[in-house]
Amino acid sequence: MAATILDGKAIAKQIELEITERVAAFTAKSGSQPGLAAVLVGEDPASQVYVRNKQRACERVGIASFMHRLPANTTAEGLLKLVAQLNADAQVSGILVQLPLPGGIDQTLILDAIDPSKDVDCFHPHNVGLVSQGRPRFLPCTPHGVMQILHRSGIAAAGKHAVVIGRSEIVGKPMAMMLMQKDSTCGSSAANATVTVCHSRTPNMPEICRTADIVIAAIGKPRFVTADMVKPGAAVIDVGINRTEDGLCGDVDFDSVKQVASAITPVPGGVGPLTIVMLMENTLRAAEWQAGND
Numbered sequence: 259m260a261a262t263i264l265d266g267k268a269i270a271k272q273i274e275l276e277i278t279e280r281v282a283a284f285t286a287k288s289g290s291q292p293g294l295a296a297v298l299v300g301e302d303p304a305s306q307v308y309v310r311n312k313q314r315a316c317e318r319v320g321i322a323s324f325m326h327r328l329p330a331n332t333t334a335e336g337l338l339k340l341v342a343q344l345n346a347d348a349q350v351s352g353i354l355v356q357l358p359l360p361g362g363i364d365q366t367l368i369l370d371a372i373d374p375s376k377d378v379d380c381f382h383p384h385n386v387g388l389v390s391q392g393r394p395r396f397l398p399c400t401p402h403g404v405m406q407i408l409h410r411s412g413i414a415a416a417g418k419h420a421v422v423i424g425r426s427e428i429v430g431k432p433m434a435m436m437l438m439q440k441d442s443t444c445g446s447s448a449a450n451a452t453v454t455v456c457h458s459r460t461p462n463m464p465e466i467c468r469t470a471d472i473v474i475a476a477i478g479k480p481r482f483v484t485a486d487m488v489k490p491g492a493a494v495i496d497v498g499i500n501r502t503e504d505g506l507c508g509d510v511d512f513d514s515v516k517q518v519a520s521a522i523t524p525v526p527g528g529v530g531p532l533t534i535v536m537l538m539e540n541t542l543r544a545a546e547w548q549a550g551n552d
């Protein structure tokens with residue numbers, strides 16, 4: 259039996275409507291609009307697309323967006339100066355520095371300079387620590403989007419074996435953390451899983467993946483997860499976005515895996531749209547906390 263295709267776009271749309279209402283209520287009550295500052299350094303075409311998508315999402319939900327474009331030869335000092343200015347700007351609730359930064363700039367140095375209360379990517383060690391302790395202030399956008407897809411598709415993670423493929427700081431590591439949390443960290447049933455993390459140094463990956471009830475693919479290798487790695491009936495969430503000669507594809511070999519999985523996310527139209535909508539939610543949360551009416 260072929261898998262149910264999980265429609266990330268539709269789920270994101272639903273959440274976006276909820277956020278739009280909350281933003282309107284916040285703006286009416288506080289008299290000020292939440293604002294997101296996006297910093298884009300250089301001319302990377304994929305980054306330009308993502309940042310434009312984020313700006314459009316801001317417009318749709320009623321969040322002010324402040325765009326800062328800097329040339330590729332910007333120095334770390336210049337970038338730190340801008341971050342300090344945004345930290346001090348009351349109109350800016352959230353700050354996003356689009357990654358990757360051009361070579362030569364120490365990414366950690368820049369990200370650590372963002373005020374943790376404006377860190378809507380949830381990359382600052384302060385916020386990462388809070389997530390790992392199960393008392394999050396922000397949730398990282400992509401893993402939170404995955405949790406929402408599971409939750410809103412009726413895929414319970416509690417008691418299940420979830421295998422996360424990939425150990426990045428941005429997706430794999432926080433994803434594993436959220437899936438294993440005792441108490442739900444995002445108001446959903448998608449937690450309390452037994453979690454295994456696989457990565458490039460895992461010797462018997464296909465064998466481990468075949469024991470998973472839920473597979474989260476976040477390794478950045480096109481069509482890496484093949485049908486022989488998936489247990490019949492498993493749910494497969496594809497976080498990968500790879501640009502190949504024949505277009506955009508995920509980390510999952512969609513055509514073969516959809517024959518064995520019970521549910522699968524497509525690329526595009528899966529996790530990506532959720533990432534952006536969870537960023538909108540974090541910006542609203544930031545504004546709420548800063549206004550002291552959380």
Ligand SMILES: Nc1nc(=O)c2c([nH]1)NC[C@@H]1CN(c3ccc(C(=O)N[C@@H](CCC(=O)O)C(=O)O)cc3)C=[N+]21
Pocket residue numbers: 307308311354355356357358379399499506525526527528529530531533534
């Ligand atoms: N500071 C920072 N925060 C990020 O959250 C961040 C980042 N840097 N750098 C790059 C990655 C990537 N990312 C995506 C967001 C949305 C889609 C998305 O909406 N994708 C659509 C369309 C994809 C397309 O057409 O290119 C889809 O999957 O359906 C994809 C990727 C956020 N990132």
